[in-house]
Amino acid sequence: MESEWLIKTVAGFLGFVTRREGSKFLQLSDRLDEKAIRLGNELRDDISLYVHIPFCRTLCPFCCFNRYLFNEARARRYFTNLRQEVDLYIQKGFRFSAIYFGGGTPTVLMDELLDFIGFLRKNFDVKRVSLETTPRELNPETIRLLKTAGINRLSIGVQSFDDDLLKAMGRTNTTGEEARVKLLLAQGNFDTVNIDLIFNFPGQSLDKFKEDIATFKDLGIDQATFYPLMPSPHKMTALERKFKKVDTSREKDFYNIILRDVFEAGYRMSTVWCFSRGNRMIDEYIVDYDDYIGVGAGSVSFLKGNFLVNTFSPERYDELISQGRLPILRWRRLSERESLRYYMLTRLFGTTLDSLKFRQRFGGDINSKLGLELAFLRLFGLVQGDQKITVTRKGMYPVSSMMKEFFAALNGLREYCIEKKI
Ligand SMILES: C[S@@+](CC[C@H](N)C(=O)[O-])C[C@H]1O[C@@H](n2cnc3c(N)ncnc32)[C@H](O)[C@@H]1O
Ligand code: SF4
Structure with missing residues (x-):
């Protein structure tokens, strides 16, 4: 009981620190230094590409992502723009082998999606x-189409199998039974x-x-x-505004169920939120890759210590691409300390902080560069090991809190950008 209280307190503290650190990502410059998006001579293969498709057929009030109501003409124009944005990166020498489509709902316009995947395959050695x-x-x-297009990992937003809860979420157009049927159709095809x-x-x-x-x-x-x-940052309807604040008092009780029914039941932890049977691909370009480029409205990129923010508005996106410009409107060069902490957070989220990889990236010893942070995590038994520093069972919830607060800070960025029409 006491240890449960302690973990919650430590998680609260780490979450608080992370949100404060994350809010620095909001202090951005509007004068982009072109050097920030230069690849240099190292045409590396380890930069991933995130593609944001911000359209959905209906908008869930709780959703914290950059999304807009689907309109066919608008979405077609958007896909054309995406190709041009990727072209601008190709001209700069970028090559990508791992591609992540997020949204929104990337499948809202299947013919455009498949064409776009074809375009990527023509230009890159997509793995x-x-x-x-x-x-x-x-x-x-x-x-069948997604399988033929070579999708390796299909991620399906179920949220819950409970019809009452789906209704409360504003997802009235689907049922738990429909989700079950569709999942069985998909399972085994990817x-x-x-x-x-x-x-x-x-x-x-x-x-x-537990039933879910x-x-x-x-x-x-x-x-x-x-x-x-x-x-969720959206402010359009009263229902959306309801989700501006979240009651976290029961969050740990839910997480305990994940620990007991999933983690201890033998599923492998890929991140502190993601659990798999065996070795599976995860959706965390921020965990698997040091650097990534995000294309589309509301995407962010992380490149060699630079944090780059695209416009959030599809209209502004259209305008900038039509002018032949990258749609990056805000930028921040992270300090060494910020880069180190961001690195630590994303690796711990992915369960392991590797001292050797750390040395290769930052040219120094992890215990001196992140001494204070690691001492704190070790003191409370949240991590273990020297060469490979891994998150302990006790550390899983605090790391989850940190990541959630980091995303909350990024939501603040979304809110700011949407409000200022950036
Ligand atoms: C960007 S959505 C895309 C999935 C798909 N559009 C769907 O809704 O089925 C990815 C996931 O983010 C999660 N999500 C969206 N809004 C959230 C919020 N406010 N808090 C926590 N998770 C959220 C949902 O679980 C969702 O499936
Ligand atoms: S949860 Fe999915 S479907 Fe709902 S609004 Fe967000 S991105 Fe769209």
Whole structure:
């Protein structure tokens, strides 16, 4: 009991520090230094590409991502612009082999999506592709097309199998039964099928969450990513405004269920939110890759210590691309300390901080460069090991809190950009 209290307190403290550190990502310059997006001579293969498709057929009020109501003409123009944006990176010498499609709902316009994937394959030696969608989008035909397009990891936003909860989430156009049927159609057709489940949603009981996990296991799905509900920046409707704040008092109780029913039941931890049967691809370009380029409206990039923010507005995006410009409107060069802490956070989120890789990247000893941070984590038993510093069972929830707060800080950035029409 005491240790439960201690973990919650430590998690609260680490979350607080992370949010404060993350809020520095909001102090941005609007005068982009072109050097920040120069690749130099090292045409590296380890930069991944994130493609944001910000359209959905209906908008879920709790959603904290940059998304807009689907309109076909607007979406077609958007895909044309995406090709031009990628072209601008190609001209700068960038090459990508791992591609992540997120949204929004990337499958809203299948013909454009498939053309775009074809375009990427023509230009790059694509080795793996991960893509998000919703159960509603899936049918035997879309599954066949996605499989033929070589999607390796299909991630499906289920959120919950409980109809009452889906209703409370504003996802009235789908049911738990539909999700089950669609998942069974998809399972086995891709290297990895992942489902997203949300926890700590208002009105969600611990028992319902246990049932969601049981259904995930019964269906034999490869992987599940559990998202703690995060505040949403949207302010359009009263319902959306309801999600500006989130009650975190029960969050740890939900996480304990993940620990017991998933982690201790033998699923492998890929991140502190993502658990798989065996070795599966994960969706975390921020974990697998030191650097990534994000294309599309509302994407961010992280390149050699530079944090780059694209416009959030599809209209502004259209305008900038039509002028032949990269749609990056804000930029920040991270200090060494910020880069170190960002690195530490993302690696711990992915369960392991490797001292050797750290030395290769930062040219120094991890225990001297991150001495204070590691001493704190070790003091409370949140990490273990020297060469490979891994998150302990006790450390999983505090790391989850840190990541959530980091995302919350990025949501602040979204809110700011949307408000200022950036
Ligand atoms: C960008 S969405 C794309 C998935 C797809 N559009 C769908 O809704 O099924 C990826 C995941 O983010 C999660 N998500 C969205 N808003 C969230 C929030 N406010 N807090 C926590 N997770 C959230 C959901 O689990 C969702 O499946
Ligand atoms: S949760 Fe998915 S479907 Fe709902 S608005 Fe967000 S991106 Fe769109």
